[in-house]
Every structure is written in structure tokens, then in C-alpha cells.
Amino acid sequence: SYELTQPPSVSVSPGQTARITCSGDALPKKHAYWYQQKSGQAPVLVIYEDNKRPSGIPGRFSGSSSGTMATLTISGAQVEDEGDYYCYSTDSRGTRGLFGGGTKLTVL
Amino acid sequence: EVQLVESGGGLVQPGGSLGLSCVASGFTLSSHWMSWVRQAPGKGLEWVANIKKDGSEKDYVDSVRGRFTISRDNAKNSLYLQMNSLRAEDTAVYYCTRGVGYCSGAFCYNYFDTWGQGTLVTVSS
Numbered sequence: 766s767y768e769l770t771q772p773p774s775v776s777v778s779p780g781q782t783a784r785i786t787c788s789g790d791a792l793p794k795k796h797a798y799w800y801q802q803k804s805g806q807a808p809v810l811v812i813y814e815d816n817k818r819p820s821g822i823p824g825r826f827s828g829s830s831s832g833t834m835a836t837l838t839i840s841g842a843q844v845e846d847e848g849d850y851y852c853y854s855t856d857s858r859g860t861r862g863l864f865g866g867g868t869k870l871t872v873l
Numbered sequence: 874e875v876q877l878v879e880s881g882g883g884l885v886q887p888g889g890s891l892g893l894s895c896v897a898s899g900f901t902l903s904s905h906w907m908s909w910v911r912q913a914p915g916k917g918l919e920w921v922a923n924i925k926k927d928g929s930e931k932d933y934v935d936s937v938r939g940r941f942t943i944s945r946d947n948a949k950n951s952l953y954l955q956m957n958s959l960r961a962e963d964t965a966v967y968y969c970t971r972g973v974g975y976c977s978g979a980f981c982y983n984y985f986d987t988w989g990q991g992t993l994v995t996v997s998s
Contacts, residue, residue, distance in 0.1 A: 796977070798984045800918070807968060807988040808918065814977075819986070851918050859974060859981030860932040862908065862920030 767791055769852050769865035776871040783839040785868045787852030790833055795854045797835035799828060803848040812837060842872045875899040875987050877969045882992030889959050895952040895969030895989055903927070903947040906972030906983050909954050911965035922954065923972065923983060959996045966991040
């Protein structure tokens with residue numbers, strides 16, 4: 766079955782670049798999306814269609830995809846960027862969704 | 874302002890039933906696929922079910938297929954999730970989400986651009 770695999774945790778110091786990866790066999794063909802979830806809050810879309818940023822999301826968030834891996838990059842990570850990050854994609858018809866296991870980002 | 878507000882969560886015994894509702898405002902519900910996503914305590918996100926704009930097409934994660942039913946009433950700006958034969962592993966916060974559907978090349982996609990605040994369902998005796 767199709768899976769999306771993320772590292773459980775990533776830790777950086779403030780101002781450093783954080784990179785969170787998501788690997789999946791179908792990613793060369795499929796778009797990836799990224800959600801940020803802060804403690805006790807609903808998730809927020811931070812990247813869609815591999816590398817597009819919704820309005821209101823800071824420019825330090827960017828996305829890329831190459832081969833079987835999608836990457837969320839936070840350039841100059843801030844303490845307020847701490848939280849859980851989830852990649853997401855769909856089946857070929859777009860009717861069934863799948864999340865990665867999530868990555869806990871610590872900035873300290 | 875685009876907003877989704879869920880209700881209907883609570884405590885239910887294993888084998889019981891519960892119905893969730895989600896009221897949408899600030900946009901035209903009939904223009905969007907809608908979905909339910911859940912999150913078990915301390916765990917990650919899990920997509921649960923999708924429903925097409927007009928309700929004509931639905932899909933479910935395998936673990937709830939045959940037990941859960943997603944539906945919508947566009948005239949009432951509402952999305953629903955009827956949950957039957959509930960199990961302890963269904964315990965989670967259930968989020969109502971607005972979908973953005975599109976096709977690119979050979980593939981179609983549906984992702985979530987707006988989330989409700991979630992409603993907690995606890996299945997326990």
C-alpha cells in the first residue's frame with residue numbers, strides 16, 4: 766500500500782534552516798502538500814502543489830520535490846515555527862487521502 | 874471570513890453510534906469537495922472520508938468503510954459524518970475540512986485549505 770514516510774523529529778537553532786523530508790514511491794508523479802500543526806490547534810496549510818505558498822504564510826517556508834522525496838524547507842527558522850508538520854498526498858483519482866506520520870520540529 | 878464549525882462529539886460506548894455535523898460559512902459549500910480528517914490522542918492526522926461537491930461520489934479510509942457515512946446538505950451549508958459500530962480506536966478529534974480539487978496531467982487531487990476547530994469523539998465503556 767502507498768505510504769508517506771517522514772522523520773519523527775527535526776531540531777534546529779533559531780535562524781538556522783530546517784528541512785523536513787517526505788518520501789513516497791508515488792511522489793515523482795503526485796503533488797505533495799504540507800501542513801503545520803501547533804500544539805492544541807487545527808492544522809494549517811503551508812505549502813501546496815509541491816512548492817506554492819498560500820497567502821499569509823511567511824516567505825521563509827518553501828517546498829520542493831525531486832524523485833521520491835518532497836522537502837519542506839524553513840529558512841531562518843523561528844521559535845514560533847515549532848510544531849508538528851505533516852506531508853499529504855492523494856491517490857490518482859484524488860478521492861483518497863494519505864498523510865505522512867508527521868515530524869516534530871523543535872527550534873531552540 | 875471562511876469558517877467551519879463542528880459539533881456532535883462526545884462520549885459513546887463501544888458498538889454505539891454518533892453523528893457529527895459541520896456548518897460552513899463565508900463560502901459556497903456546493904463549490905467544494907469536503908472531507909473529515911481525524912487525529913487520535915497524541916497521534917498523527919488520518920484522512921477519513923471525502924464527498925464530492927454534489928454528494929454523488931464518496932470515499933473512505935478502509936478502517937471505517939461500511940461503518941461511517943459521509944453526507945452533505947448544500948442548502949443548509951452543512952457536512953455530516955454518521956459513525957456506527959464505534960470502536961475504541963475511533964477515539965479522536967474529528968476535523969471538518971474544505972477541499973480544493975483539481976486535475977493536473979493524468980492525476981486529480983483534493984487537498985484541504987480550511988479546517989474547523991475539531992470535535993472530540995471518545996469511545997469507551
